[in-house]
Amino acid sequence: MVRWVAGVEYHGSRYSGWQIQARRPSVQGAVEAALSSVANQPVATICAGRTDSGVHALGQVVHFDSAAARDPYGWLLGSNSRLPPDIALRWVQPVAGDFSARFSARFSATSRRYRYVIHNDRARSALLAERATWIAHALDADAMHEAAQALVGEHDFSAFRAAECQAKTATRRLESLHVWRSRQFVVIDVRANAFLHHMVRNITGSLLEVGSQRRPAAWIAELLAGRDRSLSGMTAAAQGLYFVGPDYPAEFGLPPPSEPWFPA
Structure with a gap:
């Protein structure tokens, strides 16, 4: 058996999220079907971070084990020829057998990064439908960035945690959170050691209030200290959220996380 690791890009609008669900299309289901077809035997994947329905990914990372005699290009070309147009493998390579795409103290990923894209314009865009969240009224990106800095560091993020979150603790270490305007876009870029369920979308909803x-x-800062989700802003829409990807120790020799190509 060889352990392989792959980078996966997808437009999540047609899917129920990453994880396989009964009677609903999922990104994992499509990826595993393609890999299994190339291997001519069942292939199961482990991902770096499950994404919700409608959320996109630039650099989702998965690992899988297979005894099939395929080279990296064979996996890449064969899988992409079997995947729908809104899902693609961007790279595939062999990796050490102790590698895991997951994040935890016992596994390989060291941090994750998300980007939330807001189209802030008086008129909606047809071409940005399902690719960015449209907000017509003017947003003060500088005020949002100033407010967001209270969240950087290690905190209890209960105020930004979904009710259905199953994490044992709400404590996370948020490494950076930047908000800026690029012409008609407002961009929120956040990196942390791990995220709670809906954490980025809940933070975004509260920053939109500011x-x-x-x-x-x-x-x-008051919300963070109060730890009460009921006092926070709405959960922002899924279509503006992109999983940029995880970071791993250099020893594994993986390609760096994909840089978002929009907005700069």
Whole structure:
């Protein structure tokens, strides 16, 4: 058996999320079907981070084991020829047998990064449908960035945790959170050691309250300290969220996480 690792890019709008679900299309189901066809035997994958319905990925990472005699290009070309147009493997390579795409103290990934893209314009865009969240009223990106800095560091993020989250603890280490404007886009880019269920979308929903001038910048710090999800902003829509990808120790020799090509 050889352990392989692959980078997966997908547009998540047609899928119920990464994880296989009964009677609903999933990204994992499509990827495993393609890999299994190339291997001519069942292939199961482990991913770096499960994404929700409608969420996209630039650099999802998966690992799988197979005894099939295939080279990296064979896996790549064969799988992509069997995948739908909105899912693609970007690279495949062999990796040490102790590698795991998952994040935890026992596994290989060291951090994860997400980007949330807001199309902030008076008129909606047909071409950006399902690729960015449209907000017509003006947003103050500078105020959003200022407010967001209260979240950087290790904290209890209960105020931004979904009710159905099954994590044993709400403590996470948020390494960076940047908000900026690029012409008609407002971009939120966040990196952490791990994320709670809906954490990025819940943080975004609260930052939108600040950007819309309905709340002061100091409100975000108050929410964090209060640890009460019911007082926070809405859960932002899924279509603006992109899983940029995980980081791994250099010893595994993996390609660096994909840089988002929009907005700069």
